[in-house]
Amino acid sequence: MDMVSVCKTDEVAPGTSLRVEIDGLPPLAVFNVDDEFFVIDDTCTHGDASLCDGEIEDGQVECPWHNARFCIKTGKALTFPAVVPQKTYVVRVLDGTVHIEKND
Numbered sequence: 001m002d003m004v005s006v007c008k009t010d011e012v013a014p015g016t017s018l019r020v021e022i023d024g025l026p027p028l029a030v031f032n033v034d035d036e037f038f039v040i041d042d043t044c045t046h047g048d049a050s051l052c053d054g055e056i057e058d059g060q061v062e063c064p065w066h067n068a069r070f071c072i073k074t075g076k077a078l079t080f081p082a083v084v085p086q087k088t089y090v091v092r093v094l095d096g097t098v099h100i101e102k103n104d
């Protein structure tokens, strides 16, 4: 199991997100929800919108294009028009750096 460094924790303030591009992975969205970090695919499963451009509220992110809402923790599509969940990643925070586990 590989761990991949994604960003520094201080790059993502509480209530915000950061889009990160890493070779070999789709664009990632890092969210800080009350100082807990979550990483999901950034590209909305309904289209090509970047979820990092969406509104964050109550642990959910709203897609900026057609307003589907996703659970940041589980990736679940909560409202139409999205029905396919966002891929989520296992996150480890070590020494001020956000890492994800890469399974391949």
Ligand code: FES
Residues within 6 Å of the ligand: 044, 045, 046, 047, 048, 049, 063, 064, 065, 066, 067, 068, 081, 082
């Ligand atoms: S692109 Fe996200 S809801 Fe349509």
